[in-house]
Amino acid sequence: CAMCGETFENPWLFNLTVHRRSHTGEKPYRCPHCPYACAQSSKITRHLKTH
Template sequence: HRRVHTGERPYLCPQCGETFMLSSHLLVHQRSHTGERPHACEECGKSFATRHGLLHHRRSHSGEKPYECGVCG
């Protein structure tokens, strides 16, 4: 948590030089270079680099819309 305050970013991507506060963020970033997409949709097979991407995609199958527009509903 201290890195949030100090700005320390000790994890360096060897391919592009981008730095990260957390090693897990570096690992996810490295997928942008390798093309790895380990999170696959069980319903249609589409794959995603992040679990969040998969969870967001699943809504396209369920029709779930967790956010509502303040103007049009």
């Protein structure tokens, strides 16, 4: 990561993209039922089960 220097063993770009969101605050996954938003698709899937 150019922002913090963290390295990733897995070369997949996805991991770095999700990690960068921790620096930028980007939360592209939004719940259609409440104000909840998150940076990872797996977390929105888990959250939707609460409704």
